Amino acid sequence: MKLIYEKSQAGRRASAVPRHDELPRPEVPEELRRSELPRLPEVPEFELVRHFTELSTRNFGVDTGFYPLGSCTMKYNPRINERLAALPGFARLHPLQEEDGAQGALELMWRLQEILAEVTGLDAVSLQPAAGSQGELTGLLLVRAYFAARGEAEQRRKVVIPDTAHGTNPASVTMAGYELTPVRTDARGNIDVDDLRGKVDEHTAALMLTNPSTLGLFDENIEEIERIFNGAGALMYYDGANLNAVCGISRPGDMGFDIVHINLHKTFSQPHGGGGPGGGPVAVRGILEPFLPVPAIVRREEGGFGLDFDRPQTIGKVRGFAGPFGVFVRSYAYIRMWGPRLREMSEAAVLNANYVLARLKGAYDLPFDRLCTHEFVLSAKTLKREHGCTALDVAKRLMDYGFHPPTIYFPLIVPEALMVEPTETEAKETLDAFCDAMLAIAREAAEEPELLKEAPHHRPVRRLDEVRAVKRPVVKYGFGEHPVTKGEAKAVVTEAPQGV
Amino acid sequence: MAAAESYPEELRYHEEHDWARIEGDEALLGITWFAADSLGELVHFEPPEAGSSVTKDQSYGEVESVKAVSDVIAPLSGEVLEVNRQVVDAPETVNEEPYGNGWLVRIRLTDPGEADALLDAGAYRQLLASQ
Numbered sequence: 001m002k003l004i005y006e007k008s009q010a011g012r013r014a015s016a017v018p019r020h021d022e023l024p025r026p027e028v029p030e031e032l033r034r035s036e037l038p039r040l041p042e043v044p045e046f047e048l049v050r051h052f053t054e055l056s057t058r059n060f061g062v063d064t065g066f067y068p069l070g071s072c073t074m075k076y077n078p079r080i081n082e083r084l085a086a087l088p089g090f091a092r093l094h095p096l097q098e099e100d101g102a103q104g105a106l107e108l109m110w111r112l113q114e115i116l117a118e119v120t121g122l123d124a125v126s127l128q129p130a131a132g133s134q135g136e137l138t139g140l141l142l143v144r145a146y147f148a149a150r151g152e153a154e155q156r157r158k159v160v161i162p163d164t165a166h167g168t169n170p171a172s173v174t175m176a177g178y179e180l181t182p183v184r185t186d187a188r189g190n191i192d193v194d195d196l197r198g199k200v201d202e203h204t205a206a207l208m209l210t211n212p213s214t215l216g217l218f219d220e221n222i223e224e225i226e227r228i229f230n231g232a233g234a235l236m237y238y239d240g241a242n243l244n245a246v247c248g249i250s251r252p253g254d255m256g257f258d259i260v261h262i263n264l265h266k267t268f269s270q271p272h273g274g275g276g277p278g279g280g281p282v283a284v285r286g287i288l289e290p291f292l293p294v295p296a297i298v299r300r301e302e303g304g305f306g307l308d309f310d311r312p313q314t315i316g317k318v319r320g321f322a323g324p325f326g327v328f329v330r331s332y333a334y335i336r337m338w339g340p341r342l343r344e345m346s347e348a349a350v351l352n353a354n355y356v357l358a359r360l361k362g363a364y365d366l367p368f369d370r371l372c373t374h375e376f377v378l379s380a381k382t383l384k385r386e387h388g389c390t391a392l393d394v395a396k397r398l399m400d401y402g403f404h405p406p407t408i409y410f411p412l413i414v415p416e417a418l419m420v421e422p423t424e425t426e427a428k429e430t431l432d433a434f435c436d437a438m439l440a441i442a443r444e445a446a447e448e449p450e451l452l453k454e455a456p457h458h459r460p461v462r463r464l465d466e467v468r469a470v471k472r473p474v475v476k477y478g479f480g481e482h483p484v485t486k487g488e489a490k491a492v493v494t495e496a497p498q499g500v
Numbered sequence: 501m502a503a504a505e506s507y508p509e510e511l512r513y514h515e516e517h518d519w520a521r522i523e524g525d526e527a528l529l530g531i532t533w534f535a536a537d538s539l540g541e542l543v544h545f546e547p548p549e550a551g552s553s554v555t556k557d558q559s560y561g562e563v564e565s566v567k568a569v570s571d572v573i574a575p576l577s578g579e580v581l582e583v584n585r586q587v588v589d590a591p592e593t594v595n596e597e598p599y600g601n602g603w604l605v606r607i608r609l610t611d612p613g614e615a616d617a618l619l620d621a622g623a624y625r626q627l628l629a630s631q
Contacts, residue, residue: 167569409567415538466566467592470543 001058001460004051005477008041014048039479058460060404066430068356070375070407070419071166071214073244073266078337081269081330090329095321099306106305109297109322112332116283119342120240120260121253124289127281127297127323132241133168134318135261135280136208138293139237140176141315142259142284143206145291146235149313156205156234162191164213164411166241178205185413189217189368193224200232210239211255212246214411214419215368216353216375226256235259243267244423245350245374248343258285268331279327293318348424349374352431356422359435363442367414375421377414384416389445389452391416396463397444397455401437502541502595505533511599512615513624514557514575519599522615527576528603529554531563534628536598539565542591547583547605554578554607556614561604563594576614578607 043051061067067074085091093105113125129135140159147153159178161169164185173180181199184192191209200207207229212218219225229236238257244267252260264279265272272278284292294314295307307322338345350373357376361369365379380391395405395418407419422431444451456462474483511519517535521528536542544564554560559571560580584603587593594602609615619627 412568467541467543470566 001054003477004041004043004048005479007043007047007051010042012042012044012047014043014045065402065404066422066426066434067404068406068420068422068434069404070216070377070421071241071410072272072407073263073374073421073423074272074404075244075266075269075423076425077269077271077330078334080337081333082271084333085326085329090325093325095325100304103304105325106297106307108332109325109328110299110305112328112335113281113297115332115335116262116281119243119247119251120238120257120262120283121251122257122260122283123286124292125281125283126292127279127328128293128317128319129261129280129282130319130324131265131278131280132239132261132263133172133280135263135282136168136172136237136239137175138280138282138315138318139259139261139284140172140178140206140208141318142282142288142291143235143237144176144178145313145315146288147205149291156203158204159237160196160199160204160207162209162213163413164189164215165208165210166214166239169208169210169239173208185213185215188220189213189215189370190219190221191225193221193228196225197228200228200234202232204229204232204234206235206237206259208237208239209257210241211252212242212373214242215377215414216242216245216372216419216421217368217370218245218373222255230256241266242374245346247346249346253283253285258288259283264327264331269334270327270330277324277327279324279331281323291315295322297322345424346374349422352422352424352426353420355428356420356431356435359432360420360438363439364418365416374423375419377411378418378420379414380416380418383442383445387445387449389449391418393452393455394418394438394441394445397441397452398437399456400458401440403434403437502537503533503598505537506599507532507621507624508599509621511621512575512618513621514573514618515624515627516557516573518573518575520575520615520618521599521603522576522609522612525609525612526581527578527607527609529560529572529575529605529607530598530603531572531594532624533598535570536595536602539563539570540567540595541565542594545587545591545594545604547588548580550580550583552580553610554580554605556611563591572604574607575618576607576609577611578609580605580607582606 062074062076089104093102109127113127116125117123129138144153147156157179158181159173160181160183162183162185170180183199184195186192211222236257238252238260240260240262243262260283262281264270264281270277290311290313292314294309294311294317296311298306298308300306335342353372353374353376357372360378365381367377367379380394383389391408395408398405409417410419411417441452511521513519513532517532519530519532542563542565546562548554548560554574554577556574556577558574560574561572563570563572583605586601587604596602
């Protein structure tokens with residue numbers, strides 16, 4: 001497909017304005033005038049529309065197909081969410097609107113806070129953080145403020161993180177000024193409690209744990225872990241990345257966690273495939289409430305809802321205004337759609353993942369052979385050893401079958417990892433088609449490995465040179481010097497084979 | 501071109517997939533073929549500063565591929581005498597020649613006795629087979 005610049009013809013215009021020979025020339029001072037015209041593409045309007053419409057058809061999203069990207073919870077975003085978020089009373093609200101003109105929005109935020117407190121089993125919520133990573137940093141700043149208020153800030157410098165954690169965890173620890181204490185995973189995929197015991201003491205500020213972990217496994221020793229941290233006077237932080245597995249089933253607060261961040265865009269649906277918008281509210285135990293960001297959304301005793309800035313011990317603001325409001329509307333709509341049956345959302349996510357796992361575990365390696373939660377991690381280790389086909393090859397071949405590949409090469413402790421998360425929204429027929437494709441690919445690896453190594457064969461572009469893309473990225477049009485792209489498939493997109 | 505798998509007999513190995521080529525009171529440090537192959541083609545090497553000290557079993561730099569960023573663990577303690585600029589400029593050198601031009605740093609050993617705790621090529625191969 002040509003770039004819009006390559007379609008450009010000098011003098012073509014997307015719109016015509018009336019001739020203006022009779023009008024006086026505008027008086028723009030000489031020094032403010034351009035010496036050369038800007039180098040913009042020149043195309044008629046219909047060409048412009050066709051160009052971007054064609055580009056949009058090259059996109060792959062939850063709206064076009066199955067997207068089992070592990071750890072990202074690519075669940076379907078119901079259209080009702082968009083309809084509600086577009087209501088003028090929500091969409092046209094100004095963030096500086098007076099409270100009495102924004103009561104509906106404030107009430108929605110307050111109700112969302114109440115729901116999140118119930119789901120996490122904690123006491124107070126701040127909706128302000130804009131994403132999971134910012135929720136993590138906010139949570140750790142709360143840990144710091146808490147220990148500073150107790151005079152233990154200098155003493156407690158360490159945060160414990162298992163080796164299965166998302167990369168954002170150690171990054172947040174470092175940004176918050178803490179030192180990282182890594183802890184190993186045992187043979188069943190739990191935190192290695194013996195390793196942990198020797199690493200938690202009076203210098204420990206907190207644990208950061210994703211439970212279920214990035215392996216899709218619920219930590220079987222969570223009560224023992226809670227005793228270890230409680231005994232050392234340290235706090236426990238729950239990374240809510242995998243909250244989709246446990247809503248209405250178990251609560252982080254009941255497991256002993258003091259702080260939880262919730263990824264609204266994952267657990268409670270958003271159109272989040274394009275990198276946003278995100279929402280990373282933080283829920284905390286009562287002892288940490290005084291330190292939460294301002295403004296707090298409160299229900300006033302005299303009736304109505306408002307913004308409370310009077311929190312003298314607050315860590316301050318972590319984002320502009322009250323947070324990503326459109327995200328709140330969509331997630332609130334999604335939660336209310338499930339209503340008291342919210343537990344079924346998580347149960348369906350867990351059931352779907354275990355169904356897919358049961359069908360695939362004979363054909364791929366399963367490093368931790370347990371029932372999984374909402375996602376699971378397979379390995380292409382044997383495929384690589386016996387046929388030279390890697391997890392990357394499997395992922396690329398899946399694209400030929402019309403599926404978005406799962407997450408690969410994460411978590412890092414599993415070689416040739418393939419991390420699959422089907423979510424609760426998919427039908428059995430879709431799951432079966434995906435499993436059929438994965439099983440067919442495992443057979444192809446044995447019979448015709450080149451099919452995998454050279455995949456994808458039926459997509460608009462073939463295997464991309466990712467190393468070159470990192471080292472010599474081309475991020476703008478170079479006009480005369482623009483590099484000629486090689487290895488692009490013919491413009492005709494052939495039909496992808498269906499699952500067999 | 502990525503190198504073929506090998507673990508030279510004259511090197512000492514650390515279980516975190518690092519090697520040391522000890523010559524007198526100095527050593528060249530690098531990552532093993534297994535580490536380079538697991539990461540895939542390297543796109544970046546974040547080296548320590550010349551003159552800084554490295555401590556056995558601790559990270560002294562980072563290597564990055566399209567897949568992951570990984571700490572580089574020091575198999576021995578010492579002072580950094582030289583950083584391999586060829587790897588900084590062309591990190592793929594590590595994939596091409598992990599034990600030759602793909603060395604990462606040259607250090608002066610502060611405790612040569614530490615080498616006794618490292619693995620020989622046979623023991624390192626056994627470690628890989630058990631994983």
